[in-house]
Amino acid sequence: MSDINAQKNIKNPVLVDSHCHLDRLDLSPWQGRLDGALEGAEELGVGYFLCVSIDLEHYPNILEMAHNSNRISVSVGVHPNEKGGREPSVEELVALATDPSVVAIGETGLDYFRSQKDEDDDLEWQRERFRTHIRAAKKCNKPLIIHMREATEDTLQILAEEEADQVGGVMHCFVEDWETAQRAMALNFDISFSGIVTFNSAKTLKEVAEKMPVERMLVETDSPYLAPVPYRGKPNYPAYVRHVAECIADLRGMQWQELANITTKNFFRRFKVSRSLNIQ
Numbered sequence: 486m487s488d489i490n491a492q493k494n495i496k497n498p499v500l501v502d503s504h505c506h507l508d509r510l511d512l513s514p515w516q517g518r519l520d521g522a523l524e525g526a527e528e529l530g531v532g533y534f535l536c537v538s539i540d541l542e543h544y545p546n547i548l549e550m551a552h553n554s555n556r557i558s559v560s561v562g563v564h565p566n567e568k569g570g571r572e573p574s575v576e577e578l579v580a581l582a583t584d585p586s587v588v589a590i591g592e593t594g595l596d597y598f599r600s601q602k603d604e605d606d607d608l609e610w611q612r613e614r615f616r617t618h619i620r621a622a623k624k625c626n627k628p629l630i631i632h633m634r635e636a637t638e639d640t641l642q643i644l645a646e647e648e649a650d651q652v653g654g655v656m657h658c659f660v661e662d663w664e665t666a667q668r669a670m671a672l673n674f675d676i677s678f679s680g681i682v683t684f685n686s687a688k689t690l691k692e693v694a695e696k697m698p699v700e701r702m703l704v705e706t707d708s709p710y711l712a713p714v715p716y717r718g719k720p721n722y723p724a725y726v727r728h729v730a731e732c733i734a735d736l737r738g739m740q741w742q743e744l745a746n747i748t749t750k751n752f753f754r755r756f757k758v759s760r761s762l763n764i765q
């Protein structure tokens with residue numbers, strides 16, 4: 486049993502959903518109660534949640550969730566696909582990150598998949614916003630949560646130029662190849678796998694999950710998006726991070742409990758979460 490589990494006073498291993506959007510879950514099965522979804526997660530061994538910020542307008546809502554629960558941490562940042570909301574400055578992000586519930590800056594990064602539809606837009610605003618987040622993270626010494634979609638070279642180049650390795654962080658919902666994973670890890674970024682790794686078509690990604698050092702691995706749902714097999718195409722919930730962990734454990738010939746212990750340790754170390762958790 487790991488130190489973390491001993492500290493939390495629980496018998497079973499605890500998984501962390503290292504990336505979810507709790508304010509966007511479909512809570513209709515629990516009459517709108519977030520507690521219901523989180524209790525369901527706990528039954529599957531999922532005991533801690535990092536709720537990731539997408540924009541500054543909804544940020545107060547997720548911060549309140551963290552204030553009301555000893556199992557939720559949050560990040561602060563504006564997603565690369567968000568348009569029309571308040572643009573963050575370095576100073577504002579640093580100020581918002583002083584709340585003890587905030588353990589990371591993000592999600593930030595580059596997304597050329599969803600944003601490249603408009604040919605008149607060179608997306609310089611996205612790269613500028615990304616640099617702002619990296620500068621804020623360095624100023625407040627917090628890790629970054631990176632969203633990278635069809636923008637590998639620019640993302641890694643900006644991380645290197647801005648010396649993001651000083652704070653490091655996580656490449657969330659990683660979908661790329663082993664070479665890219667190695668380049669990201671060399672920049673002090675851990676690799677986080679979502680439900681995509683459970684898809685039969687995700688051969689290259691399964692290979693990364695199989696061969697990468699498990700000490701650099703995290704698991705997540707990105708719920709309510711990207712439900713894993715066997716829930717593909719349906720609403721996703723933090724509980725389903727258990728399926729992500731089971732899939733990777735299978736690939737590596739490990740017990741899922743062992744993978745849970747290691748990835749949870751990785752999470753607590755990377756995000757310096759030091760709350761005392763009383764989950765029974």
Ligand SMILES: [Zn+2]
Binds near residue numbers: 592657658
């Ligand atoms: Zn993302």
Ligand SMILES: [Zn+2]
Binds near residue numbers: 504505506537592707
């Ligand atoms: Zn996300």
